[in-house]
Amino acid sequence: MRTLLLIFFIIAAAHVSADDKFTVAKKDSETGLWGYVNKEESGRTLWFKRAKRVSFGTLGIGGGSKNELLTHGYEDEWVISPQYEDVAKEFSEGLAAVQLHGKVGYIDTLNRFVIEPKFESMKNLDGFSLGLAAVKINGKYGFIDKNGAFVIKPIYEYAENFRDNKLATVKQDGKFGAINLNGELVVPCKFPLEEAMTSVPFSNKPYREAKEQAAKDYAAGKYARTLDITTKAAAEADAKINGGGNGETRKITVKDENGLKSAYADDGSCVLSPIYDDIVPEDDNLLMIAQNGKWGVADAFGRIIIPAKYDIITYDDGASMIVADTGGRIGLYRTSGMMVLPPCLDGIDEFVDGKAIAYINYESGLVDTNGELTDSIVEKAFLKAVKMDESNAPRHEVTSLYNQILLACPDFAMAHNNIGIMDIEAEDYKEGMNRLKVAHKLEPENTEIAANLKQAKKDRNQRRWNRIGSALEVAAVVVGVATTAYTTVETIKHGSSGGGGGSMGAGDIGSGSGGGSSCAQILSEISRYENKLAKEAKSTGGKAAHEAGKNAAHRIAPDMVDGSTAMDLRVINSGKSLMRTYQKRIDELKRRARKKGCL
Incomplete structure (x- = not known):
């Protein structure tokens, strides 16, 4: 008997998959249908992890349209898209009840029907508990196993899933009671409210006694027949789930x-x-x-x-x-x-x-x-966008490619940086500043991004002083104290701003390609691209050597070893193309550095 209990607990535990913990039901506001979304960071796909890095909750740069912009409108990671009229709040023992076209069935976390929709709609949908689930058919409730077969006959007006205490609430003749795992009525159906049976002191004495007895009966093996049925059904359901595919083909x-x-x-x-x-x-x-x-x-x-x-x-x-x-x-x-x-x-x-x-x-x-x-x-697409930007391609074409890159990789810091600079150049200062903040928070150690953000802040402060100056000068004319106002303006500008308040034009802000005006920025970019080139050379060289070895072995023993595929060669060629792009970029930066006297 102990062996049977151990097997039951092992199978029940196996059904509590990682997906059980990560997914939770949600109703789509647009369609009114239900599906399941991912609620845990550790369970997210790579794209959503990246998107969430730049969302409101992580960076704190503002919500609303800004949040939607940075996550591209995909606020929820739908693990199972909205497609049901009703669903269980979460998965339990690997399954969840769903309602489709007015019928209830049970799906696994990959949205495959383990039990096809054939039961009537119920007030509260759930998963499985102790290998059983309460369902409704022909107006009556009973309990099925994971094969969809009734273990406890449908004779009740209402029923809920079994609790951990091995009891399930049922209803007959308008009154609540409780049954054990063998389907025996252990608390008479005489309570007008379920809470009066389970929670209210004094009146819940029969329930408390039944709970204690159920624990003893479970330990003594009195539910062996039920456990044997549910354990076998769970194993068969597992085999169906682990078999893959979308189940039997339906004509x-x-x-x-x-x-x-x-x-x-x-x-x-x-x-x-x-x-x-x-x-x-x-x-x-x-x-x-x-x-x-x-x-x-x-x-x-x-x-x-x-x-x-x-x-x-x-x-x-x-x-x-x-x-x-x-x-x-x-x-x-x-x-x-x-x-x-x-x-x-x-x-x-x-x-x-x-x-x-x-x-x-x-x-x-x-x-x-x-x-x-x-x-x-x-990265290859990013370098192409940089070259387009430097060659004065139409702004909408450049930003379109940058946005396409960010849609593929939402936390690509340099793409945010470059869009931010382009926004500032187009005098969309607020949008540009926010983009630069995002880039800086994604890569706080990137000196180029930090320099661009610092310069943008200086320019913003200068624009603010210009607005203050204009307002004070107009006021001076009105009240006839122009000289005093002018002195005030100059004091604010040069005293409070800490020296000069000089503004660097938008064209002097370094582009995302590393084209900042200072020698430090240019040399930093040369070093960064040289590191990228070395890394790609090592990676591509390793791949080329590996494929060369495969081809040599293939020539010696063609029946035993496969040679390189077309895809293998394309990967290597792509790497070589990227190396050439990096080298060309380094050469361009060095020419610029020599022209400025940095080298």
């Missing part, structure tokens, strides 16, 4: 009804109403849906995983990734509706072994199924 028939498409399950039930221009079945029970010229994703249960708002939607079944294109920018979603990368890529190839070649402004790198961008794709 879907797409019909044309008065020029609009609908979808029906094999049993004849309608899963998607005739409101769509097109419905295209895909693998893994997914359906591509078109509405008003836009595309989204639904599934064979009728869940709208991604609303129809994208220009193009494709499904990479090898990686189980949804690729969404809007306005020529591509983002990535999981089949649960979870966004792993917002629309920031200009192109993407098919995934191979969990990675795909991605493109930002014709620069290439790799992206994985977690949305992590590698192979310096963001």
Whole structure:
């Protein structure tokens, strides 16, 4: 009996996954539907970790539109997108009850139905407790295991999940009572309120006694039959969850009804109403849906995983990734509706072994199924934006690329720095100052950013004195004391400001490329790019040596060792291209330094 109890506790503990702790239910204000969001930093995807670094709560630079600007409008990390009429507040033992089309089923943390929707709607949805869940069918409540089979028959007017004390509240003839794990009524249904049974002194004596007896019976093995059923069901549910995929394939028939498409399950039930221009079945029970010229994703249960708002939607079944294109920018979603990368890529190839070649402004790198961008794709795009800026490209083109970079990597400090300088040059001082503050807080040790912020503050103070001076001079004319006012102004300017109040023009502020006017800034940038070049040379050299070794081995034993792939060579070539870019930048900076007499 002790062995059975131990097995039960091990399986129950295994169901309390990390995702259980991280996810919490939330209602979408726009659609009115429910999903689950990530509430813990440690459980966030890389993109959201970066976005949260520049959000209001971390940097404290202001809320409202500023907060939305820095997180690009993605305030919540939807682990499961809003697609249900009602849901349990959180997952319990790895599962959560959800209501879809008026029926209740149970999903895992990847949004896969472990128990399909077949039960009636209930007042309070929950997960599982002690391997059992209260459900409603034909107007009566009972308790099911994780296979969806009834362990305690549905005979009650109302029921709640079992508590840790091994008792569950039930209701019969309008009165509350309690049952144990064997379904035996151990507290008579005679209480008009549940609190009177469980909490009110004196009246809760039967409940307290039943709780003590339940603990003794549990230790004595009197619930062995129930535990055996729930333990086996939990193990089978685990096997289904760990098996991957989206469950058994459901046959879907797409019909044309008065020029609009609908979808029906094999049993004849309608899963998607005739409101769509097109419905295209895909693998893994997914359906591509078109509405008003836009595309989204639904599934064979009728869940709208991604609303129809994208220009193009494709499904990479090898990686189980949804690729969404809007306005020529591509983002990535999981089949649960979870966004792993917002629309920031200009192109993407098919995934191979969990990675795909991605493109930002014709620069290439790799992206994985977690949305992590590698192979310096963001830095390469950043260097291109810097060169565009230096060559006096149209401002909107430069800022567009910088913003695309920040959408891909929200905490890229130098991109914030450069946008801030461009804003100040365009006399959008408040926006520019905020950007520089963000950049400085992201990289407080970056001397170039610190110098730019310091200079911007000086310029701001000068603009303030100019406003004060103008106001005082006008007042002097009005009251006829121009000389006194002028003296006051000069005292404020040169006395309080600590010397001169001189202003450096916007053009003298160092650009994000390291083009500050001082020798210290130029030499600092030369050193920084030389370090980057050395690091990239080491990385690319190592990759090239590794591939050369593979190819040599392949020539010796082609049946045993694979040679380099096209993707391997593209990665190396991308690294070499970045090295050339770094070297060219160093050469430009050195020419500038020699011209200024710094070298």
